[in-house]
Amino acid sequence: MARPREFDRDAALKAATEVFWSKGFAATSTEDLVQAMGIGRQSFYNAFGDKRRLYLEALESYYRNATSCHIGRLTAPASPLAGLRDLLVGLIPDDDALRCKGCLGAGSVGEFGVTDPELTETREKVIAGFRAKVVERLKEGQRLGEIDPAIDIEQAASFIEITMSGLQLAAKGGAGAQELHAIAAFAVERFRA
Amino acid sequence: MARPREFDRDAALKAATEVFWSKGFAATSTEDLVQAMGIGRQSFYNAFGDKRRLYLEALESYYRNATSCHIGRLTAPASPLAGLRDLLVGLIPDDDALRCKGCLGAGSVGEFGVTDPELTETREKVIAGFRAKVVERLKEGQRLGEIDPAIDIEQAASFIEITMSGLQLAAKGGAGAQELHAIAAFAVERFRA
DNA sequence: TCAATTATGGACTGATCAGTCAAAAACGGA
């Protein structure tokens, strides 16, 4: 019983995500956003609240999608070590333009740190779920004798997370795909029994 | 034969560096800067050019100082492996407020990526010099039998760089000092013969 | 003492910022 929305909310969110991803939060203006989203100013505020709300929403959907992809690569191969390798290697796109955008999640940590509790909470919730899967795969690796039994699982999981961040920052800094793929494989190889 | 500057240029630069370090480039206003630097607006533009010039200068002096500290820790111990460990552990301050500021260099990569050639050049020059020292220490480690001779030196050096970035991003994200110290030690331990 | 030069303080610029307002338009239910 009211006028229906003319634009596709999901598509607009996706367009906004791209802008935030490329430019960061602070350097993105609402004008940039409405332009990229192809909607009017008031529609923007009606549908998404404000700039910060939109950023939160974009980040959340980005995390959801990225995490699901990560877990897919982590768990697809029969070999746990291969799964971990695919996880890390898969972070690095071959396409230059895509790779040097880095990771929106890493970008938000770099830009906000721990200054925004809502953002921090979202991040930690996502990471906790993902980390559990990594731990699972690491344990499996030790059970199968692929991974050095002397390695502490929790530390190894933290190490994987750190390596992911490092790879994504290096990608943003312009490192080449081949080089980064090699480093990813190198890191996982350090676990081999 | 002209009026001398009333403020200490180095101190002002240091104050500006702190602001950029805490807030990033885009989120820092010139008003923030002149306030923190304790100087007038015109003095600011006289002495430092403009906001971007000041950022470049701040980043350069930050890099110079940080790199010298890194190399100090890397080369101090007799054991190469201990040097690498001290390098990584030393990235992580115990003080919470300091630690969660992360690294200005990492921040600049996150914020600008490869979009600013001048900034990228500065970064790459610094990293090249530092990396050479890491390579040196890795070779020494292999010579002394501390480091697994099967490990490729160049990949190991890249891996150290990646781990440094990862640790600093995690610190910015609020990770604890103990946890990060443990991960740093864990990473280096992966090299042991 | 004065001329040349640079630093300083404060007002000022047009541009852009995030966000709001009001009026018109498009729909579903009655």
Add this chain to the structure above:
DNA sequence: TCCGTTTTTGACTGATCAGTCCATAATTGA
């Protein structure tokens, strides 16, 4: 058809942005 509700459009808000202008002050060499 007409009413209630929501979307859309475009103008508009005060605040803040980076950077400039100008008059005054402080210094040194002549």
